[in-house]
Amino acid sequence: MSNILVVLESRDGSLRSASLEAVGAARLIAEVSGASVLALATETCELDAGVLGAAGADLVLMAKTSGHSAEGAAATVARVAKEHQASVVLLAATVRGRDLTGRIAALLETGFAADCTALDAAAMTFTRPILGGKAFTTVKINGPVAVASLRANFFAAAGREANAEVQEVVAEAGLSRVTAINAQSGGRPDVSEATRVISGGRGMGDAANWNLLEAVADAIPGCALGASRAVVDSGWRPHSEQVGQTGKTVAPELYIAAGISGAIQHLAGMNCSKVIVAINKDADAPIFKHATYGIVGDALEVLPALAAELQKLNL
Amino acid sequence: MNIITFVKRVPSTTANVVITENQLNPEGVEFVLNPYDEYAVEEALAIKEAAGEGSVTAISLGAGEAQKELRTVLAMGADAAVLLASPLAPAADGATTARALAAAVKGREFDLLLFGKQAVDRDQHGVGPAVATLLGVPCITEVVKLSVADGKVIAEREVEGARETIEASLPCAITCQKGLNTPRFASLRGIMAAKKKPMEVIDVDLGTAAVEVVAMNMPPARPAGRILGEGAAAVPELVAALRNESKVL
Numbered sequence: 001m002s003n004i005l006v007v008l009e010s011r012d013g014s015l016r017s018a019s020l021e022a023v024g025a026a027r028l029i030a031e032v033s034g035a036s037v038l039a040l041a042t043e044t045c046e047l048d049a050g051v052l053g054a055a056g057a058d059l060v061l062m063a064k065t066s067g068h069s070a071e072g073a074a075a076t077v078a079r080v081a082k083e084h085q086a087s088v089v090l091l092a093a094t095v096r097g098r099d100l101t102g103r104i105a106a107l108l109e110t111g112f113a114a115d116c117t118a119l120d121a122a123a124m125t126f127t128r129p130i131l132g133g134k135a136f137t138t139v140k141i142n143g144p145v146a147v148a149s150l151r152a153n154f155f156a157a158a159g160r161e162a163n164a165e166v167q168e169v170v171a172e173a174g175l176s177r178v179t180a181i182n183a184q185s186g187g188r189p190d191v192s193e194a195t196r197v198i199s200g201g202r203g204m205g206d207a208a209n210w211n212l213l214e215a216v217a218d219a220i221p222g223c224a225l226g227a228s229r230a231v232v233d234s235g236w237r238p239h240s241e242q243v244g245q246t247g248k249t250v251a252p253e254l255y256i257a258a259g260i261s262g263a264i265q266h267l268a269g270m271n272c273s274k275v276i277v278a279i280n281k282d283a284d285a286p287i288f289k290h291a292t293y294g295i296v297g298d299a300l301e302v303l304p305a306l307a308a309e310l311q312k313l314n315l
Numbered sequence: 316m317n318i319i320t321f322v323k324r325v326p327s328t329t330a331n332v333v334i335t336e337n338q339l340n341p342e343g344v345e346f347v348l349n350p351y352d353e354y355a356v357e358e359a360l361a362i363k364e365a366a367g368e369g370s371v372t373a374i375s376l377g378a379g380e381a382q383k384e385l386r387t388v389l390a391m392g393a394d395a396a397v398l399l400a401s402p403l404a405p406a407a408d409g410a411t412t413a414r415a416l417a418a419a420v421k422g423r424e425f426d427l428l429l430f431g432k433q434a435v436d437r438d439q440h441g442v443g444p445a446v447a448t449l450l451g452v453p454c455i456t457e458v459v460k461l462s463v464a465d466g467k468v469i470a471e472r473e474v475e476g477a478r479e480t481i482e483a484s485l486p487c488a489i490t491c492q493k494g495l496n497t498p499r500f501a502s503l504r505g506i507m508a509a510k511k512k513p514m515e516v517i518d519v520d521l522g523t524a525a526v527e528v529v530a531m532n533m534p535p536a537r538p539a540g541r542i543l544g545e546g547a548a549a550v551p552e553l554v555a556a557l558r559n560e561s562k563v564l
């Protein structure tokens with residue numbers, strides 16, 4: 001019986017939520033093929049067998065090592081994949097996940113598909129954006145194992161009633177190692193992972209006006225801040241917040257674009273968002289062609305009103 | 316310090332994309348050196364200059380046209396270029412590309428392998444770490460700060476909401492992210508000098524692709540949206556729509 005192996009990522013000893021989405025995706029394949037879902041944490045962390053079982057895992061393995069080495073993690077995954085005859089290996093397409101995907105495929109002498117946004121469990125094909133999101137390709141992996149990373153917010157934990165068992169496994173040694181990790185985002189989620197995002201563009205006028213975006217973000221739980229490249233290039237916001245072809249690709253449930261014109265490179269990074277709200281004083285701005293809802297007006301006046309209206313809801 | 320950089324010819328990010336028969340229709344599309352590979356080339360040149368010795372070799376797996384981008388890299392200051400020529404190269408998947416690049420590195424001396432973090436055509440984020448794995452050397456991805464001294468590499472990268480410091484020993488592979496440096500432009504003298512620099516062209520057979528393309532499509536069209544109104548007066552309607560119609564709040 002073949003298995004589906006999911007690589008679990010942790011930070012500061014806790015599991016990252018993107019990993020639960022990958023477990024849910026593995027469950028979709030398991031339901032069709034009758035395979036089991038194995039989840040493997042490549043370093044010691046706090047694992048809740050109930051949560052992982054509900055997300056879709058049958059068996060949870062945890063490698064006994066502290067600290068992250070990409071080579072070590074990839075080697076542990078490849079060994080476990082062979083030991084358990086995995087036919088599919090799934091990862092979350094985070095920075096670490098993307099780092100591991102190509103390595104695991106190399107170790108297993110197979111192909112890989114990065115940043116997938118959909119999968120067909122019966123045909124075993126993966127769909128992924130290319131050309132910065134301007135096109136999509138559906139691929140089949142011609143190898144003994146299909147290795148794929150999955151973009152945040154496209155898959156969900158299974159939400160079933162089941163428990164998983166947790167077992168310890170030996171970790172492989174690595175070559176490079178992470179020696180420090182410093183939190184940066186001041187408590188807000190990262191724009192690439194958040195389910196709600198508010199982004200500002202050059203139309204915000206000045207870095208000092210970001211308090212208006214922050215007030216809206218504060219009124220929406222789990223809301224991250226994003227920015228256009230014009231804003232990042234002006235030094236108003238850090239590159240880590242840039243959304244677009246040369247920044248981060250996002251697919252939240254709600255994306256609010258304030259003072260952003262909607263250039264092709266910005267759209268490429270956020271076009272997959274479920275609901276897009278545009279606030280722009282130019283009724284002809286291209287962003288309105290892609291927005292679910294638009295307000296024509298000065299963002300510096302609309303945003304405080306929006307923050308006040310949202311605060312009333314006490315979300 | 317012997318450094319190999321890996322560069323790809325890709326469509327410009329401003330290109331209008333048209334898909335015909337599961338391929339990007341190249342008509343009217345401008346091709347450029349992959350923007351992230353410019354950071355790799357710049358870093359290679361800066362490290363060699365600081366060391367005061369060594370060489371920078373650029374390798375590209377591409378169709379014949381990729382000689383143009385390799386000439387650009389030579390004009391920026393690289394010492395030699397190698398084109399692994401295959402008509403199938405531009406569409407090759409990450410694993411197939413990595414095998415060809417790793418095979419080309421075998422037998423060459425190197426201290427550092429420098430990649431872009433991503434080629435902006437297939438966006439696979441995986442060729443660098445895959446090549447390093449095939450060669451058995453450490454790899455640090457998406458690097459925004461790099462120091463190389465006494466056989467040791469200390470690098471920083473941004474992960475979701477945090478910054479990591481990663482250490483490894485030479486020989487080592489690095490994939491370069493925006494912020495690492497500011498790539499130089501080729502000078503007129505550089506462009507002249509590049510004409511005399513060696514460009515090796517090796518025909519390669521990519522074998523069976525590790526990943527098969529089943530389909531290629533344009534993104535699904537978004538349903539038409541609507542303008543709710545003007546200015547702050549439209550805010551209550553927006554919030555109501557987000558709550559009751561779209562149910563995202």
Ligand SMILES: Cc1cc2nc3c(=O)[nH]c(=O)nc-3n(C[C@H](O)[C@H](O)[C@H](O)COP(=O)(O)OP(=O)(O)OC[C@H]3O[C@@H](n4cnc5c(N)ncnc54)[C@H](O)[C@@H]3O)c2cc1C
Nearest residue numbers: 201202203228229230244245246247259261266281282299
């Ligand atoms: C290779 C390459 C890669 C790129 N990658 C990216 C990328 O990753 N991400 C990205 O975002 N861009 C990227 N760009 C840049 C992109 O082409 C645009 O230049 C950029 O997105 C514009 O940012 P903007 O919308 O903030 O500014 P602008 O285009 O200047 O638009 C400002 C908008 O604000 C509106 N406005 C002005 N004042 C107000 C106000 N008071 N209230 C409301 N609205 C107002 C204006 O009507 C206008 O529509 C890239 C470009 C290139 C060439």
Ligand SMILES: Nc1ncnc2c1ncn2[C@@H]1O[C@H](COP(=O)(O)O)[C@@H](O)[C@H]1O
Nearest residue numbers: 321322376430431433434439440441442
């Ligand atoms: N055909 C190629 N020739 C040379 N280098 C490549 C090629 N494809 C990818 N690379 C290198 O690998 C990096 C990551 O590419 P990718 O994994 O395809 O996103 C690029 O920035 C290049 O440095």
